[in-house]
Amino acid sequence: MTTPWADPACPRDDRVEALLAEMTLEEKLAQLGSAWPGVERVSGNVAPMQDVFARHTEFAVASKNGLGHLTRPFGTRPVDPADGARRLASMQRELMDNTRLGIPAIAHEECLTGFTTYRATVFPTALAWAAAFSPGLVERMAHAIGSSMRRVGVHQGLSPVLDVVRDYRWGRVEETLGEDPYLVATTGTAYVRGLESAGIIATLKHFAGYSASKGARNHAPVSMGPREFADVILPPFEAALREGGARSVMNSYADVDGVPAGADAGLLTRLLREDWGFEGTVVSDYWSVAFLRTMHRIAATDGEAGARALEAGIDVELPDTLAYGEPLAELVRSGAVAEELVDRAVRRVLRQKAELGLLDADFTPEVDVEEPIDFDPPAHRAIARELAEQSIVLLDNREGVLPLAPDTASIALIGPGANDPNAFFGCYSFPNHVLPHHPGYDNGIRTLSLLEALAAELPAARIAFEQGCPIKDVDRSGFEAAVEQARKADVCIAVVGDRAGLFGLGTSGEGCDAEDLALPGVQGELVEMLLATGTPVVLLVVSGRPYALGVYADRAAAVVQAFFPGEEGGPALAGVLSGRVTPSGKLPVQVPRTAGGQPATYLHAPLGGNSEGVSNLDPTPAYPFGHGLSYTEFAYTELSLGSAEIPTDGEVEISCRVRNTGDLPGAEVVQLYTADPVAQLPRPVTQLTGFARVFLAPGEERQVTFRLHADRLAYTGPELRRIVEPGEITVMVGASSTDIRLWDTLRLRGGVRTVGHERVLHTAVEVG
Missing domain, CATH: 3.20.20.300 (Glycoside hydrolase, family 3, N-terminal domain)
Structure with a gap:
């Protein structure tokens, strides 16, 4: 006879109470504990x-x-x-x-x-x-x-x-x-x-x-x-x-x-x-x-x-x-x-x-192992590739060197991340998290380094690779060979950044905190020497955090940021460099100008912004939150508010039109920001309130409509209650937190309203 707690036809809570009544104290506490077999x-x-x-x-x-x-x-x-x-x-x-x-x-x-x-x-x-x-x-x-x-x-x-x-x-x-x-x-x-x-x-x-x-x-x-x-x-x-x-x-x-x-x-x-x-x-x-x-x-x-x-x-x-x-x-x-x-x-x-079905009388822990178990099937790799491609951020392209010209004859691929597929993996990836403690195992998955991926992407180009220096160690012995290759090349791609690890074994990851935001080791010195060659340098940063790039930004021909793009990172980056992939990533963090510019966030109140006349330190980033360029151009027009005024518990439609005015297909991340110019307490000078990724063919135009509820403008007020208050709100739509293309004013009317857990948390968006 099946006990009541093992009968899936019984109500869940009745089953739980029946089982709990059967338990000794020791059996109860065992359900609150765990075991880690094999960790020793x-x-x-x-x-x-x-x-x-x-x-x-x-x-x-x-x-x-x-x-x-x-x-x-x-x-x-x-x-x-x-x-x-x-x-x-x-x-x-x-x-x-x-x-x-x-x-x-x-x-x-x-x-x-x-x-x-x-x-x-x-x-x-x-x-x-x-x-x-x-x-x-x-x-x-x-x-x-x-x-x-x-x-x-x-x-x-x-x-x-x-x-x-x-x-x-x-x-x-x-x-x-x-x-x-x-x-x-x-x-x-x-x-x-x-x-x-x-x-x-x-x-x-x-x-x-x-x-x-x-x-x-x-x-x-x-x-x-x-x-x-x-x-x-x-x-x-x-x-x-x-x-x-x-x-x-x-x-x-x-x-x-x-x-x-x-x-x-x-x-x-x-x-x-x-x-x-x-x-x-x-x-x-x-x-x-x-x-x-x-x-x-x-x-x-x-x-x-x-x-x-x-x-x-x-x-x-x-x-x-x-x-x-x-x-x-x-x-x-x-x-x-x-x-x-x-x-x-x-x-x-x-x-x-x-x-989970674990209490059911017919539960069995055995799974089918006769059918092959593939943890890395093609469908998963396809998602990994798509996400890697969408995440790569083109920070700068001041000399138009990207995408690489089809007739680029010689490329100097320099840097410690250029021929290391593990440089694409995060701290909690199995190859970087566990395998360092098990020498003798390969990664268990097929991963191309950037050198391998770029050679496959551009088979006619002559690619010369030099490491230049390690990620972390102070070793300048490879500088001379790296600089020589850069001088001889049509373009130099400098691949610098992090190696993820644990508790000091890497430069990024759990327990791998940084003293400042200078590139780790002597990578910054290597970049300086490459920039001094006169060869156009594409600075490609593959990292787990943003590093201070302001010192290089105005001298590099182009700057690309990738945040550990995973096993398909090599082909994704090669596609962006060649132009097969039009970059569309946007920064989820700012990129600082200087190595000591911390802590900083774009979500600063007025006192945290431009410090001219107040402090000798300027917190302005090299590249702001939400920034990311493309190989095509996007125009924003026709900002429209469904109403110029709504109650403090109301909702408004905010729409604009976005057009691809360039010659290539591409995706734009349309970003909605708001600001509260006068409030009971200092508010961020700008804050992301909604966004939409929009793919557009050349010449294509689409309408993007955000439904903004007044709850999304709430903040914690003087009495530590979350409130929506009447007054003017600045509504801004643009390509980044500082690249605002369209703006208008929305007025909230009525009394101060207290909101709780049931408030609206999400800004709905439609792309038509």
């Missing part, structure tokens, strides 16, 4: 403080009372897809057959640039998704990622990162969606929809404030006021929960104004659950519960750390069970921690297991 065999950190906390515990011992989560069964070491599926099924079968209640675990994996496992597609990094300004394509990518994960029995993905960039020196800028909360919210929500549509639980991270650390140092404290926190940091999470349907949230390592997120009930319970209505699970960032004792020092024991986290609202401890096991059980038995808090978290975990 990794020679090097793939998570912070792994060398301190990772344990060798037999799986049967770790799971004797059951298990909430299985940590990274595919993403810890190279494993053949079929072998990995069998191993995961074996662990699930052991849980089902050898524990009293037989409940399988939720298997989770990283999936920021694709399923982080061997032989899986490496898509562009999140910063590149944002540069594409193409949420629909990002949604398709995420669905593809989720489909691969679901195919082999994985249930949850630890993505997307919704941290809004506040300082480009932070190592994890590459994992973010840029510095504008609306762009982050819109693109992140699209990713969530795609992953969830494949049956994978999306996990929003890092909740909240992690990216605003002091000095841009990983895990550093955050000093931020409640208004900035509410208006900049929180909106992407709110949108991804409400509009994307994300079912999990991961806490931030940071403390904000002295309160660690992992022990903040105001954040994880009152805001997230009571105000926003979130019903999913909160999972800890890896070892962040133990960090309450070791790093934040607000608990004397692991049990106390577990109690603080559980009370605040963390439901599951990842990646292993240090605090939520026996240390927490002792406090519950003694009465120091109420068992009701344990039950609260267990209910949330069991609800998700019911939704």
